Amino acid sequence: MASRFVDRAVIHLAAGDGGNGCASVHREKFKPLGGPDGGNGGNGGDVLLIVDPNVHTLLDFHFRPHARAGNGKQGQGSNRNGAAGQSLEMHVPDGTVVLTQDGEVLADLVGAGTTFVAAQGGRGGLGNAALASRARKAPGFALLGEEGEARDLVLELRSVADVGLLGFPSAGKSSLISVVSAAKPKIADYPFTTLVPNLGVVEAGETVFTMADVPGLIPGASEGKGLGLDFLRHIERCAVLVHVVDCATYESDRDPLSDVDALENELARYTPSLGGDLAERPRVVVLNKVDVPEAAELAELVRPDLEARGFQVFEISTATRKGLRELTFALAQVVERYRAAQPAPEPAKIVLKPAAVDDSGFTVESDPNDPEGFIVRGTRPERWVRQTNFGNDEAVGYLGDRLNRLGVEEELARQGAQPGSPVTIGDVTFDWEPSTPAGVAAHMSGRGTDARLEDTSRISAAERKEARRMRRDGTEEGDAESGD
16 A cells, blocks of 8 residues: 655644542541641643654544543542653654644744643642641642643644755656655656655765755645645745756646746745745756757757846756756755854753732633623632632632632722622632631631531522512613603
8 A cells, every 4th residue: 555645634632631639637546637648649641742753744643633641640648649640742753833723833843852742731639738737737628630731733744855846747856856866756747746745865065955846836826726735835944946847848838937937926925834935045947858859949048038037047857867966066055055044053041931020810800791790810710720629618718718818809809899799710600708818717617618608698699690680670660661
């Protein structure tokens, strides 16, 4: 079965979930309350994309687009922490670009070993041993593990080549790369013989560079016609673009000048997602098949016009190898100049970004769906809510203490929140009840309970809803009477 080349794939990734913390009390003979000893849950595994020089296609991702890392294990008693989930390493070719489904570039993976964290594993929850404090000596709860990140990403392969060969179908690009390198592409005399980009390594003196032939372009390729749109991205990294022109074509409506103009038009209309402008890349025109007498005459006729446009022109024959040495050394010089003009790679720097002094870490805004409600947004409040077991009153009280220390209650009060106002954090909506700061002895109660949640004197949510409905109905009746 023939091998397949896949240079684009959509993958669905899920990192591992963090393990839950453990709520446990040490028990030993003659020590009925030996203190909390619940261990922490393990972190979930990450999903990593790693550049592997031995991988040349995205074929594996095409057939297996779903991947998931391992979950963290739950903590246990006797201060035993849960094991971390196993990270999943996915090997990608050199030159892989990671994008969102909206087309935003997240990472450009170039160089063996380059690693990108495609999905972050969830944090493990703290056990009650880690939550113990002077005010809460034996917590009867533990924090839940966070869910791992789930992402849908697009992988696109952009060939890492110094020289890109462009031309109409059957212009001789595959033949050229086969005679100047060890590459053995499929060659035949019919359109679109090349269905995948072929790469070859070329040696010219002491300079070694890579050459790629892009499947035949036709007018309209930048708009998706033919095969061009799928493979134009393979020339984004090239230092020099080479127009390979068939001077022995039998098509009466084509000539070397019109071929070059048509391809230049497609290049001008293509916008590289990696940045830069293809118009700034050096150009070389190769007039191919000059071993045919009529082609040699045509090449000699059009060469002055091409040189007048600023192109460097070479006449070659892949059949007789005429002009190949001059071409390869000229390309080597252009590649060397391009490499010398590139900025020297800088070592990776660790950048510390402390939070701003006036950054509270959260925001409070009115709920557009409830005039009496509020929405709290922020990384820490939303994470704390995800870690809370709402079936445990003590855990809910601990959440209230954390929000209070962060300043959420103060901000809610400043914006006019009243006791019982619905407050939404993440996916959870609850009735806000002001509390005192953590550590006040009057609020400590039995394990797994919180005295603040046992107060039933205030109006329930159902009663408030009914009161709002009655007020609304009364307002509508008053409007109707005034209209009469």
